Amino acid sequence: MTVEIKIENLSVKKGHKTSGYIPVPQTDLSLPVTIINGEKVGKTVLITSGIHNAEYTGIQTAIELAAELQPDEVNGCLILIHPVNISGFENRTMSAVAEDGKNLNRLFPGNPNGTIGDKIAHFIVTAFFSQTDYFIDLHAGDGFETLTPYVYYVGAASAAVVEQSKAMAEKINVPYMVKSFIATGGAYNYAGSCGIPGILIERGGEARWSKTEIHLYKADVKNVLRSLKVLAGAVDQNAQKPVDVVDVIYEIARVTGCWYPDKKPGELVKKGAMLGVIKDYFGKVLAICEAEHDGVVLYQVSSLCIIEDDTLIAYGKIAV
Structure with a gap:
C-alpha cells in the first residue's frame, strides 16, 4: 500500500x-x-x-x-x-x-x-x-x-x-x-x-x-x-453457503406485450414447466415460456410490460 x-x-x-x-x-x-x-x-x-x-x-x-x-x-x-x-x-x-x-x-x-x-x-x-x-x-x-x-x-x-x-x-x-x-x-x-x-x-x-x-x-x-483481511475479525460462517447454479438460461422475450409469470424467484422448476406467458392487449396468448430443464428461478421481470428481446426470466440447474 x-x-x-x-x-x-x-x-x-x-x-x-x-x-x-x-x-x-x-x-x-x-x-x-x-x-x-x-x-x-x-x-x-x-x-x-x-x-x-x-x-x-x-x-x-x-x-x-x-x-x-x-x-x-x-x-x-x-x-x-x-x-x-x-x-x-x-x-x-x-x-x-x-x-x-x-x-x-x-x-x-x-x-x-x-x-x-x-x-x-x-x-x-x-x-x-x-x-x-x-x-x-x-x-x-x-x-x-x-x-x-x-x-x-x-x-x-x-x-x-x-x-x-x-x-x-x-x-x-x-x-x-x-x-x-x-x-x-x-x-x-x-x-x-x-x-x-x-x-x-x-x-x-x-x-x-x-x-x-x-x-x-x-x-x-x-x-x-x-x-480479504481488509477488515479485522473472524469470517462469519453463514447460515447458508451458496451452491453453484450452472447452465443458466436467460429466456428472451420474442414479442412485446403483457407478461404473466407463473413462478417466483427461488422456486424450483421441472423441465417442461410453465414459466409464464406473454399476451397482447386483448388477452390473446402471443408466446409461452417453458423450462428447458430442471432448475431454480434466479430472477424474472415482475412488471406487466415486457419488451421484445429483453430477458423474461433466468433459471439454472443446481449443481450436485
Whole structure:
C-alpha cells in the first residue's frame, strides 16, 4: 500500500478518509466517491454501486458503508462509488445512462471517444481498476425485476483469479452463486480478465430498499472484506453457503406485450414447466415460456410490460 492514494482530484493520505466528486473526463458528470486509506498495510478493494441506477439496495449499502467505515478499521484501502450511473439515478432511467440510453454494464471496457456511457465505463477502467486488487459490484433486480438473492463470480479469467473470486462469493450469505464466463461487458467480468478477482452481488429489486435488506447487504460486504483481511475479525460462517447454479438460461422475450409469470424467484422448476406467458392487449396468448430443464428461478421481470428481446426470466440447474 502506498502512503497516499490519488484518483484524479481526490488525494488521501494513509490513515485518512475523504469523500467528494470526481469528474468524468469529456463529460459534465462527476461521480460521488469515498476513499478510505487505512492505517495498516493491506489490499485495495473497489466497491461500486448503481452501475444499474435503479438497483437501490446496492446504492444505499455503499452509501452507508462509506459513512460508517473508518481508516482505523481498514487494512489497505477501500474505494467506494455511490452511485456510478449518476445521471441515470437522477433521471430514473432504470438501467440506462440518461444521455445515451445505453446499459452501462454492457459497455466495459468502454471508449474515451464514445458516448457518455462509453466514457464512464472507460473512466472506471483507467482511473479505478488500475489501483484495484479486488472488486465487489453491488446490484439488485432492476426496477421491473424481482429475484432471489445470489452472487456471480468471475469465470473468464486465469485459474488463480477464478479461484479467488469463487472464494469471495462463498462468503456471501445467499443460497446460490453463478460462475460467469463473460470476459467483457459487465464491469466485474472485464476486471477479472484484467487479473482482478471479483464478484457481483444480487439482493433486492423493484426499485425498492429496506433496512433489513441493507443490514444483510452490509454484512455480506463486510464478511468478504474480513476474508480479504481488509477488515479485522473472524469470517462469519453463514447460515447458508451458496451452491453453484450452472447452465443458466436467460429466456428472451420474442414479442412485446403483457407478461404473466407463473413462478417466483427461488422456486424450483421441472423441465417442461410453465414459466409464464406473454399476451397482447386483448388477452390473446402471443408466446409461452417453458423450462428447458430442471432448475431454480434466479430472477424474472415482475412488471406487466415486457419488451421484445429483453430477458423474461433466468433459471439454472443446481449443481450436485
